[in-house]
Amino acid sequence: MDISLKTIRERLLTKKDLYDEYNFSKEQLYALWAFFDLAQEFASIKNFYRLCVLIPKEFFDHESFLYLVQGDNYVELVASSEKGLLEYPQKTNLPLKREYFREGNRHFFPFVGNRKLLNLIPAHKEKDLLGILEVKANNLSEQEKFFFQKYANRIGYSLHIKLLIDQILQHIRFVNELVADIEHNVIIPNIYYRYLFKQLRKKIDSLKEIKTILTDKDISDREKEMIENLYQELLSCYQQIEKHYENTSLFLESLLRQEHFREGRFVLRRRPCRFAKEIIEAQLERYRKRFEQAGIMIDNRLGGVPAEEEFVLAVDVGLLSQVYANLFSNVLKYAQEVTNEKGEKIKFISFGREVIPDYFGPGRDGIKFNVFSTGPHLSPEEAQKLFEEGWRGSNTNGKPGFGRGLYFVRKVIELHGGVVGYEPTPLGNNFYFILPLKTPPQIDKDSDKEIKCH
Known part of the structure; x- marks a missing residue:
């Protein structure tokens, strides 16, 4: 707890008298x-x-x-x-x-x-x-x-x-040993799953070939339908498991890097990426069905940038993906139904982006990414504490959590040279972060192999 200069001075004078x-x-x-x-x-x-x-x-x-x-x-x-x-x-x-x-x-x-x-x-x-x-x-x-x-x-x-x-x-030595063990016993063996997924996909493709062959044979429509359903179900399960694996691997490898533990802080691994496609859309796919099950509609039309205009930013894809995972997870927990100007009951999430000229100084534009959800506004007192470590609002209502999600968001964004914020808006709450937007990169539209950032 911080104390005033006056209090410290008084303690010094007291000590001086005591020494006498x-x-x-x-x-x-x-x-x-x-x-x-x-x-x-x-x-x-x-x-x-x-x-x-x-x-x-x-x-x-x-x-x-x-x-x-x-x-x-x-x-x-x-x-x-x-x-x-x-x-x-x-x-x-x-x-x-x-x-x-x-x-x-x-x-x-x-x-x-x-x-x-x-x-x-x-x-x-x-x-x-x-x-x-x-x-x-x-x-x-x-x-x-x-x-x-x-x-x-x-x-x-x-x-x-x-x-x-x-x-x-002793704790540092243990953590360093633990991280080495994690890399040896978790990260590296996890890579083997990629090989297994490739083999499984080949088996599913083989089933597709068998399906084609059998449909040309004299078999009943019922049997054809059963084969087709089996193929579609296997393919769907495979795709869901593969997506879950890729996302889990991304989070594991970005959180459990040796550099984090060696330096005692998050260490960024920047690379150029198509932000909307590789980060936002990838995380949205994870949450799409859960939003639907919770009755939360998805509306991504509120951004200030046309959806077809992509930005290539040099960021840490793993950590920024977890930023969106945290924000989407909060929407699932706290989005509530509200009444719009037409008297309709609505419950939805919206996200977008907009360029803010000279936000970080003359000639240093920023790009603002936001995640909005419907619900009652936070009080000004709560809004000031949102991104503090361990803080949880009065609307948690027994929902699980440790108050670290938005704190993690803040730390990652600040490492990227950006800022985080919250603003009450009509119908709900808007959480946003602003990253520096450097010279617009050149995107090779015919190939994903070469992306240049300036």
Whole structure:
């Protein structure tokens, strides 16, 4: 949560006053400074453990020991100023106390981590303990106890960050291994289906030849009809499965690229494509029957560009296809019936595109793509949050979702140098995005092999 400059200034002044009250000696200040400097210099957790126990020994000549909480019910000794890092941590019977306690000449200073980050690493659930610092001394003044508790607190905060970094690095290694396994065990084997589809299509074509031969023979009309129906049904099933496979493969290969995981962000693979045909129409075919089943009519006549005028844009086809999949999916979920100016009940989806001159600056035109659906308008407050991660509107009505669809749309469009938006329009809601439109490319009308983009 962001806070004001005034609040931060007030906290600084409070801390300044507190430091005066601490009244730390020069040696105590040197010990803290050395700890802060070396905690950053020694990156590994093992060296950090050694540093924690050496500070009390070298600055104050007190033997010290570092304990870490393991699980919910026991503490392990991991390092001492005499032996350094223990090869095998020793389980102890120390109590899981959050406050200072003492046993003879043994003084124990428990420490926790950053409270806001405690849920990110394993910690003692009941006390939120990370560990305990032990300092051996016959007598410690109240000021010395106060100093060592503050020192233990600094250990807790620094250790917490190092544990988080170590956990993040482990996650990164795991993700990289997982991605390699996905490519080896999912993406590459998935390509084999293309071969199987080709073989299946050959079998269906063979059935067509057999059908032709048999219809010339002396067989009944009923038998001819059965053969024809079987052929048509097989061909239809094949075409549906092939389309589903091609789309699933496109999504898998575009989402699970190694570059995404290696760089920690979506990495575009641009290529020139006929936007309407390869992206919009391809995704519309996936949803056409589902729109029909939901009673949603399709009207693509509202764009500002004639349907026959095609644009070739250099975009990431896989990611832009998923943009339209998200937008069409939202139409299925949220489109509602409305009454038009003639008093008719209607429920439909519309999509189009229009060129916006100089949208991105002088001589830099934009092309606006939109997906419209009928239904009540969103409130201005909801409209402002539409493209935020995890946000879901008040009209979800228990429909499944995680609030990531429009956020994904925004991220992909912004990577392409574009912008996203929402506008209430007569009869419903219009979701749109605007991409830079460079010099109109030359389309070879006689061949799909060569498409030039400038």
